[in-house]
Amino acid sequence: MPSLHSMASQPSFDAELLQRYDRPGPRYTSYPTAPQFNADFGEDALRAAAAASNGDPIPRRLSLYVHVPFCMSPCFYCGCNRIITRDLSRGETYLARLYREIALTAPLFDRDREVIQLHFGGGTPNFLSPAQLGEVVDSLRHHFNFSDSAERDISIELDPRFVDPAEVAELGALGFNRASLGVQDFDPAVQEAVNRVQSVEQTLDVLEACRGAGFRSVNVDLIYGLPRQTRDGFARTLETVLQVRPDRLAIYSYAHLPNMFKAQRQINEAELPSAAEKLGLLQLAIEKLTAAGYVYIGMDHFALPDDELARAQERGGLHRNFMGYTTHADTDLVGMGVSAISHIGDSYSQNPRDLPSWQVALDEGRLPVFRGMRLSEDDQLRADLIQRLMCQGEIPVSALERRYLIDFDDYFADALGRMQPLLADDLVRLEDGVIRATSRGRLLLRNIAMCFDAYLTPPAVDAVPRFSRSI
Amino acid sequence: MLAPFPRQDATTLADDGDAFRFCSTCAFSQACLDEGMDKGGLRDLHMLVEHTGPLHAGEHIFREGDAFEAIAAVRAGTVKTYMIDRDGREHVLGFFLPGEVIGLDGIDGDRYPVNAVALDTVMLCRFSFPKISVLATQLPGLQRHLFRLLSRDIGRAALLAGDWTADQRMAAFLIGLSRRLAARGFSPSRFQLTMPRTDIANYLRLAPETVSRVLKRFQRDGLVAVDRRDLELTDRDRLEELAGPVLRS
Numbered sequence: 099m100p101s102l103h104s105m106a107s108q109p110s111f112d113a114e115l116l117q118r119y120d121r122p123g124p125r126y127t128s129y130p131t132a133p134q135f136n137a138d139f140g141e142d143a144l145r146a147a148a149a150a151s152n153g154d155p156i157p158r159r160l161s162l163y164v165h166v167p168f169c170m171s172p173c174f175y176c177g178c179n180r181i182i183t184r185d186l187s188r189g190e191t192y193l194a195r196l197y198r199e200i201a202l203t204a205p206l207f208d209r210d211r212e213v214i215q216l217h218f219g220g221g222t223p224n225f226l227s228p229a230q231l232g233e234v235v236d237s238l239r240h241h242f243n244f245s246d247s248a249e250r251d252i253s254i255e256l257d258p259r260f261v262d263p264a265e266v267a268e269l270g271a272l273g274f275n276r277a278s279l280g281v282q283d284f285d286p287a288v289q290e291a292v293n294r295v296q297s298v299e300q301t302l303d304v305l306e307a308c309r310g311a312g313f314r315s316v317n318v319d320l321i322y323g324l325p326r327q328t329r330d331g332f333a334r335t336l337e338t339v340l341q342v343r344p345d346r347l348a349i350y351s352y353a354h355l356p357n358m359f360k361a362q363r364q365i366n367e368a369e370l371p372s373a374a375e376k377l378g379l380l381q382l383a384i385e386k387l388t389a390a391g392y393v394y395i396g397m398d399h400f401a402l403p404d405d406e407l408a409r410a411q412e413r414g415g416l417h418r419n420f421m422g423y424t425t426h427a428d429t430d431l432v433g434m435g436v437s438a439i440s441h442i443g444d445s446y447s448q449n450p451r452d453l454p455s456w457q458v459a460l461d462e463g464r465l466p467v468f469r470g471m472r473l474s475e476d477d478q479l480r481a482d483l484i485q486r487l488m489c490q491g492e493i494p495v496s497a498l499e500r501r502y503l504i505d506f507d508d509y510f511a512d513a514l515g516r517m518q519p520l521l522a523d524d525l526v527r528l529e530d531g532v533i534r535a536t537s538r539g540r541l542l543l544r545n546i547a548m549c550f551d552a553y554l555t556p557p558a559v560d561a562v563p564r565f566s567r568s569i
Numbered sequence: 570m571l572a573p574f575p576r577q578d579a580t581t582l583a584d585d586g587d588a589f590r591f592c593s594t595c596a597f598s599q600a601c602l603d604e605g606m607d608k609g610g611l612r613d614l615h616m617l618v619e620h621t622g623p624l625h626a627g628e629h630i631f632r633e634g635d636a637f638e639a640i641a642a643v644r645a646g647t648v649k650t651y652m653i654d655r656d657g658r659e660h661v662l663g664f665f666l667p668g669e670v671i672g673l674d675g676i677d678g679d680r681y682p683v684n685a686v687a688l689d690t691v692m693l694c695r696f697s698f699p700k701i702s703v704l705a706t707q708l709p710g711l712q713r714h715l716f717r718l719l720s721r722d723i724g725r726a727a728l729l730a731g732d733w734t735a736d737q738r739m740a741a742f743l744i745g746l747s748r749r750l751a752a753r754g755f756s757p758s759r760f761q762l763t764m765p766r767t768d769i770a771n772y773l774r775l776a777p778e779t780v781s782r783v784l785k786r787f788q789r790d791g792l793v794a795v796d797r798r799d800l801e802l803t804d805r806d807r808l809e810e811l812a813g814p815v816l817r818s
Contacts, residue, residue: 153765156781156788156795210778501796503576 109394110537111381115523117373122353123544124551125397126488127420128446129481130471132439134553135448139470144440144447147472148206151430151443157208158430159245161215162238163421164196165435167453168225170260173294175282175324175352177359179437179451180221189226192435192453195460197237199434202465204241207432212245213238214429217421218254224261228268235272251276251314251426256304259296263307270311277308278317278348284338285331288324291369298338305342315345315405322379323352325369332379336386346407347392347400348422349383351376396488396543399423416489423489444473476552479504484547491540493533516549571756573799574666575646575689575763580754581667582645584620591618594754596642596668597696600714614707615699620644622692630671630685630693637680639697640672640715646691647763650683651771661771663726664688664764666746668753673719676701689763729773733815738773739783740811743793747802759801 124131151157168188169180181188216238218231226234235252244250253276254269266277281301282294289295308316318339322332339347354370356362371379384394392400393408399422401407410416410425417427420439431441437451447470450456459466473481479502487493495506507514517533520526525539526546535543548554572578583594589608591598597618601611608618621641624630630641630648648665662683665671675681698704704712725745729738751757762769770777787793792808794801802808 150765153767154797155762155766155769155784155800157766208777210781501799503573 108388108537109384109540111384111541112538113374113377113381115525115538116377116380116541119525119542119545120373121545123548126484126544126547127418127422128439128441129484129547129551130446130473130477130553132446132448135446135469135471137469139445139447139467139472141465141467143445143470143472144442144465144467145206147443147445147447152208152211157211158428159426160207160211160213160242161419161421161424161426161429161431162213162217162242163431163433163435163438163440164216164218164223164234164238165433165438165449166192166218166220166223166225167436168192169220169222169257170225171293172361173282174292174361174364175321176361177353177355178221181453186225186227189230193226193230193234195457196234196435198460199466200237200241202460202463203432203434204238207242207430209243211243211430212247213242214245214247214250215421215424215426216244216252219421220255222257222260223254224256224265228265228272231269231274232272249425253277255280258301258304259294261304263303263310266304266307267311270308270313275312275314276316277313278319278346279305279308279344280319281335281339282319282321283324283327283332284335285327287326288331291325291365293364302342305344317346317348318344319348319350320383321350321352322383323354323371323376325365327371327375327379329375329378329382333382333386336383340386340390343390343402345402345405347387349380349387349398349400351380351398394540395423396491396540397423411489414490418485418488440470444478446470446473475502478502479509480550480552483550487535487547488543491535491543495533496531510550513550517546520546520549571754574750574755574760577645577667592694594668596670596694600711601708603714604708604710606708606711614703616703617695617697619695619697620692621695622690624687624691624693626687626689628687628691630687630691631675631681633681633684635681637672637675637678639695640670640676641693641695642670643667644692644694647688648685648691649688649764649768650685652683659771661768663722663772664768666749666753667755669749670715670718673715673722676715676719688765688768728815731815735773735775735779735783736787737811737815738775739780739787740792740808741815742769742773743800743802744805744808744812744816747805757802758805759799761798762800763798 167179167181169182170184172182216235223231231254252274254274255278257280279301281296282292283289284298286295305316320335320339354362354365354367356365387400391403393403395401395407395411395416406425407416407423415425415427417424419431419441420433430443433440433449435449436453436456437449439446439448447467449466450459450468455468456466479498482501483493483498498504499506517526520539521528524536525542527534527536535546539546572581581594583592586592586595591601591608601607611618633652643665645667648671650662650665650671652660652662654660671685672681674683728741733741746760747757750760766777766780770780773780784793784795788795792802792804794803
């Protein structure tokens with residue numbers, strides 16, 4: 099009988115509840131979220147933040163992120179920052195600036211601060227050849243101090259359509275030991291509707307190659323709510339994926355926002371599943387993954403029980419950053435490349451999101467800081483709280499009181515007021531001095547977090563459903 | 570529960586003095602009152618006790634070679650004293666916490682022999698007196714008190730010049746801070762290290778990496794718990810044991 103006290107017990111799917119609480123909100127990969135960053139925060143502020151972070155008695159280790167913005171082919175659902183091109187020489191031009199950024203950035207950090215994690219995201223990181231990726235890794239190893247520890251990760255997002263098993267083997271030889279494969283759906287009708295035609299064979303070949311190359315874990319990305327998705331089609335996709343038993347699965351909800359994301363205008367709205375159908379797809383995924391033995395980590399992520407994410411969560415050692423869930427707690431995050439976000443000391447900073455601005459800054463010998471912010475103590479407290487909620491499904495009231503020297507009920511009187519309806523709907527319970535998400539609440543962690551978000555306006559309204567919507 | 574430094578509460582930072590009365594937490598009041606001298610009396614002798622600041626991180630209170638004008642008690646924040654040698658290298662001489670007095674080593678001459686800089690937001694209580702001779706004739710007891718404070722500072726710095734291991738230096742530093750904070754009404758077991766790693770290292774004559782290595786080991790062995798700048802002494806007995814030889818010398 100799964101214990102209510104373990105986040106590893108499975109989420110409970112309640113369609114009516116999910117429907118009522120379904121509203122746009124941040125994913126809280128950071129708190130405060132990126133829209134709070136401001137352009138007043140520039141190079142000087144970043145240098146000051148890095149210097150201050152070096153001043154800790156035990157300075158934090160480093161996680162590195164490299165953004166590769168190029169994609170060979172546009173997927174219509176995509177809301178990411180990317181540049182569609184088949185011109186591989188653009189990769190070389192990009193790298194020339196990236197090496198400059200690495201050389202400018204690395205000296206900000208004391209040399210004894212080891213790199214414990216490196217992740218390539220995009221776009222399509224495998225737009226770059228293994229040789230090119232190897233050069234980037236070499237440059238980073240030269241300028242930074244990479245840890246020799248067995249727990250050091252070098253990971254990459256891969257598009258299986260544009261990488262072959264031999265190349266995956268090369269990546270393994272370069273030190274890559276984790277990968278995430280984009281799939282979304284194997285149903286040919288859906289693939290056509292989103293312009294991502296990718297065969298099962300192609301995908302499984304790449305996945306097997308990752309395993310053959312000794313990758314510690316492979317993640318598969320799926321999306322529900324895409325045009326022409328059906329229960330049967332998605333069921334087949336899930337079954338196909340589950341047959342190869344990836345270590346991790348992320349099942350994202352498609353957010354149709356064509357006003358914000360131009361590529362999505364090529365999706366025929368009439369072909370999108372209804373809200374109820376979409377929820378049905380999520381329920382299907384949860385049922386199948388649970389039956390296959392996967393553990394729900396949180397925020398759309400699942401893992402096998404002996405995957406280190408699941409084990410970390412079990413012992414309370416899970417963490418979450420811009421790159422997703424990780425076992426590497428408490429590192430400073432150094433983001434490089436266009437649009438990359440960093441988290442250094444008590445600051446966040448972001449690179450320009452357009453390629454020309456990023457290039458110009460580096461050509462002029464400047465750190466390409468576009469915007470950022472310094473976190474106040476209140477920001478840090480709420481960030482800590484939201485982090486623990488997202489990772490452990492609970493808010494450790496006494497631990498926070500001790501760490502930040504506050505009286506929780508007093509300090510968070512407003513937030514607790516906003517949380518009342520969620521208590522009434524049994525999304526959360528107060529037990530043993532801990533605020534804990536119930537199995538129903540585990541799919542709505544974002545709504546709980548929103549109660550504690552000081553930047554939501556009007557805060558009283560956003561977290562709570564205004565009225566029931568009929569399906 | 571005692572406030573962990575640098576948080577202030579009524580017992581550590583009172584602002585209840587005025588032109589005539591010392592604040593209840595004043596670093597100077599006892600020595601003055603023992604001499605039968607209140608603030609009015611001091612003013613008559615052209616000695617002024619007044620709150621100054623805030624100074625921000627990096628701002629100097631005085632520099633080496635400046636004409637001596639005043640001593641000051643730290644009311645809030647942390648002050649670092651240092652010298653620059655002939656090769657341009659900085660040597661950290663000490664850290665001054667709330668209630669502790671800076672500028673004493675300028676008292677006997679015309680000029681401050683060291684630099685004093687704020688490490689964070691610092692509030693001071695400045696005690697200015699034009700001539701040491703006034704103290705000597707009018708308030709000999711106060712002068713003796715100030716020289717006692719000075720020799721204690723000198724003694725503290727000399728400790729760390731001995732042939733001690735990195736562990737002993739680090740333990741002595743932490744226990745020293747703990748005792749000084751306790752004397753000022755702060756929690757002795759949990760406090761922030763407001764001074765950056767490089768300054769601690771310089772002061773203890775260790776490399777910055779060594780400071781971290783020692784603290785990581787202390788943490789692993791259960792002597793301390795470190796959370797960013799926050800430090801908790803979790804095995805005081807063991808730390809006192811390590812620090813003993815250094816602090817007793």
